[in-house]
Amino acid sequence: MAEALHELSAPALIELYRRREVSPVEVARSVLGHVERWEQHLQALYLLRPDAVMEQARASEARWRQGQPLGLVDGVPVTIKDNIATRGDPTPLGTAATELVASTVDAPPAARVREQGGVILAKTTMPDYGMLSSGLSSFHKLARNPWDRTKTPGGSSSGAGAAAAAGYGPLHLGTDIGGSLRLPASWCGIFTLKPSLGRIPIDPPYMGRAAGPMTRTVADAALLMDVLSRPDDRDSMSLPAQDIPWSTFDAGVERLRGLRIGLLLEAGCGLGVEPEVRAAVERAALLFERAGAVVAPMKPFMTQxxxxxxxxxxxMRSHVDMRALPPDVKARVLPYIQQWADSAAGMTGEAVFRAVHQFHLTRVATVNACRPFDYVISPVSPVPAFAAELPSPTNDPMRPLEHIGFTVPFNMSEQPAASINCGYTASGLPIGLQIAGKRFDDLGVLQVARAFEQVREAQRPWPQPPSEAIFHVD
Known part of the structure; x- marks a missing residue:
């Protein structure tokens, strides 16, 4: 049976448009129809406007008919995370405490998508201020995981992870400052690349903050990297223009031969790795070895x-931000986030300095630990997806980040790191493998991930929606 249009990859859609076998209007209708069947159960989207989607699709169809597509993704559906500003839309940052004011401009990632003809399907949901690895929000409805709707899709790119796994078109765009791309990718069984800092310009920029693609395949992520990785002077940390041949992401399984791969099975801090997660990562390491890589164990380099x-x-950052809010506005923020932030009220200046210094120590420790290796593989998270209603695996605002020990070091070291599915728990939940490379080697990480994509075990079929509908698409 032929794949439905909403299931097709972005490169496949572009080829069909080029050959005039399929129109962007047909694809938009297919995606909207699929969303109609899924969305009330997942609650992944914000600002879903079918009429606006169809208007963009008709404009793209006209360009293809004239043989004048705008760019690499003309006519391809794309979702964009709530916190990436889009012209004419409010940016609530996942919290009911934000004043809803329409943005006058597109943030850099949104601008690149629009310049290249992408059809913006909707924004995607996130937790308050992006400070949870969960879909719990005081503004958005609770996002859920398509593999098991009692579980979280992760966060803070919650809706994007759920949308990619559910088949809301091929391309989704999220952000990451401690694991917010990779954690939902791991728990939703999809692929993502947190690129080197500055590879994809973002506004506002911030230490460790990166935007990145969230897709079902490495091929889709490589195409979106080609769209997004163009300098923008609004990002003071934007990397200089570089002609990276993103289309060479598929270097074959031979790409693994002779590589020195570090195997990190303990983070050195936070939660212990659950046995099913460890076993899946160890099986992945064996596949690397069978393909000719040299895999060696790594000692943990992070500390509590x-x-x-x-x-x-x-x-402290969040405490200062929320202290500036009127009391009635602050009260709208999730209680978990309020309690977490308010716990910093008594910190001294010296304590804040010592806390900030840990970012530098993390950076140095990460770079030093990775130096002997070409790439490092590890779990993305020590645990699989947890209950959707919980803000974090511990459900404890005094221990909120115990699950990010594998992901956060690569934000601070500015190194590229991907998440790719490497197995499933006994209950059928996906397990993510993290692949990290040296700073600036984003293409290499994609190539290694693509090679693993070719040698890993057969993947299970993507989750399918219940039959109920919530709106009609003309």
Whole structure:
């Protein structure tokens, strides 16, 4: 049976448009129809406007008929995370405490998508201020995981992870400052690349903050990297223009031969790795070895002090931000986030300095630990997806980041790191493998991920929606 249009990859859609075998209007209708069947159960989207989607699709159809597509993704459906500003839309940042004011401009990632002809399907949901690895929000409805709707899709790119796994078209765009791309990718069984800092310009820029593609395949992510990785002077940390041949992401399984791969099975801080997660990552390591890579164990390089320091600094940052809010507005923020931030009220200047210093120590420790290796593989998360209603795996605002020990170091070291599915729990939940490379080697990480995509076990069929509908698409 032929794949439905909403299931097709972006490169496949572009080829069909080029050959005039399929129109962007047909694809938009297919995606909207699929969303109609899924969305009330997942609650992944914000600002879903079918009429606006169809208007964009008709404009793209006209360009293809004239043989004048705008760019690499003309006519391809794309979702964009709530916190990436889009012209004419409010940016609530996942919280009911934000004043809803329409943005006058597109943030850099949204601008690149629009310049290249992407059809913006909707924004995607996130938790308050992006400070949870969960779909729990005081503004958006609770996002759920398509593999098991009692579980979280992760966060903070919650809706994007759920939308990609559910088949809301091929391309989704999220952000990451401690794991917010990779954690939902791991728990939703999809692929993502957190690129080197500055590879994809973002506004506002921030230490460790990156935007990145969230897709079902490495091929889709490579195409979206080609769209997004263009300099923008609004990002003070934007990397210089570089002609990266993103289309060479598929270097074959031979790409793995002779590589020195570090195998990190303990984070050195936070939660212990659950047995099913460890077993899946060990099986992945064996596949690397069978393909000719040299895999060697790594000692943990993170410490609980590093993780706690970053946590305490972020608490203080949020405390200062929320202290500026009127009491009635602050009261709208999730109680978990309020309690977490308010716990920093008594921190001294010295304590804040010592907390900030942990970012530097993390960076140095990560780079030093990775130096002997071409790439490092590890779990993305020590645990699989947890209950959808919980803000974090511990459900404890005093221990909120115990699950990011594998992901956050690569934000601070500015290294590219991907998540790719490497197995399933006994209950059928996906398990993500993290693949990290040296700073600036984004293409290499994609190539290694593509090679693993070719040698890993057969993947299970993507989750399918219940039959109920919530709106009609003309």
């Amino acid at each position: 002090g590093m993780l706690d320091g970053m946590d305490h600094f972020w608490r």
